[in-house]
Amino acid sequence: MMPLPAYLTVSVALFCIGLYGLVQRRSLIAMLIALELMLAAASLNVVAITTLSAGAPGVAVTRQIGAGHASSVGQVVALILIGVAAAEAAIALSLFVAIQRYANTINVEDLSELKG
Amino acid sequence: MTWGSALFWISGAMALAGAAMAVGLRNIFHNILGFALALVGVAGLFLTLGSDFLAVVLILVYVGALAIAMVYAVMLSYPLDTKPEPRSVWKVFGSAALAILVAAALYRVVLGPGRFASFAGPQETSAAWVGRRLLTDYVLAFELISVLLVVAMIGAVMVARKARMPKRAPTPAPKLIG
Numbered sequence: 001m002m003p004l005p006a007y008l009t010v011s012v013a014l015f016c017i018g019l020y021g022l023v024q025r026r027s028l029i030a031m032l033i034a035l036e037l038m039l040a041a042a043s044l045n046v047v048a049i050t051t052l053s054a055g056a057p058g059v060a061v062t063r064q065i066g067a068g069h070a071s072s073v074g075q076v077v078a079l080i081l082i083g084v085a086a087a088e089a090a091i092a093l094s095l096f097v098a099i100q101r102y103a104n105t106i107n108v109e110d111l112s113e114l115k116g
Numbered sequence: 117m118t119w120g121s122a123l124f125w126i127s128g129a130m131a132l133a134g135a136a137m138a139v140g141l142r143n144i145f146h147n148i149l150g151f152a153l154a155l156v157g158v159a160g161l162f163l164t165l166g167s168d169f170l171a172v173v174l175i176l177v178y179v180g181a182l183a184i185a186m187v188y189a190v191m192l193s194y195p196l197d198t199k200p201e202p203r204s205v206w207k208v209f210g211s212a213a214l215a216i217l218v219a220a221a222l223y224r225v226v227l228g229p230g231r232f233a234s235f236a237g238p239q240e241t242s243a244a245w246v247g248r249r250l251l252t253d254y255v256l257a258f259e260l261i262s263v264l265l266v267v268a269m270i271g272a273v274m275v276a277r278k279a280r281m282p283k284r285a286p287t288p289a290p291k292l293i294g
Contacts, residue, residue, distance in 0.1 A: 021139030024139075
């Protein structure tokens with residue numbers, strides 16, 4: 001079993017790669033992919049912290065529930081995150097279809113109608 | 117090196133390489149394949165943390181989402197063999213600088229001295245515990261998620277459908293000027 005900082009490092013790297021993609025890409029689908037990467041990094045963080053750290057400052061949930069079952073709380077949070085991500089992806093993709101029908105492009109630099 | 121740490125290194129490398137592919141490559145289809153690789157890596161990391169149920173759910177949900185996303189990508193994007201226009205250099209540098217700044221800040225906050233000083237060993241958890249929690253302490257969140265999914269599904273159908281048949285049809289949809 002690897003120590004917690006290893007997982008947190010992977011999570012930080014994943015999150016920042018996603019952030020880079022979200023800011024830099026121009027296709028809406030690519031931006032959605034980058035956003036999903038950031039969400040995956042967040043859920044990895046939650047599961048790693050609840051599984052591997054007991055009694056850390058700021059993680060009160062561990063002591064309250066008792067070691068051994070704290071990890072299941074993290075997994076529940078991650079499951080809910082996956083559900084929200086699925087709903088968000090469904091809405092986003094249908095919006096992309098509507099935008100594509102309306103404007104014939106999903107390049108964000110061409111979608112500046114509300115720019116004023 | 118034990119099996120656990122070997123799995124950690126392999127999965128972590130897969131996750132980061134896949135993320136780099138998902139963001140760095142130009143072809144949207146390669147992006148999606150890289151995203152799939154990254155998610156398999158994250159599922160492997162979940163496995164090393166002992167949350168096997170979560171790993172399986174991650175792969176199941178995202179494989180379904182990925183198949184649909186691929187269809188959309190092929191349908192919506194430019195033809196795959198056209199040359200994409202070059203990326204603007206200042207935008208690449210600006211986003212890279214932003215990402216590195218955020219990474220440094222996160223690193224400092226999460227892994228700075230004094231944070232998570234005491235590490236417990238691995239804890240035993242099973243899918244049974246996750247299910248028990250979902251149906252007792254977190255039953256409200258569980259129900260809300262199912263309502264949210266239904267609402268999102270109906271909303272997605274409505275959003276994609278309305279645009280197809282505009283009420284006042286004859287005038288063509290206005291073209292956007294960039």
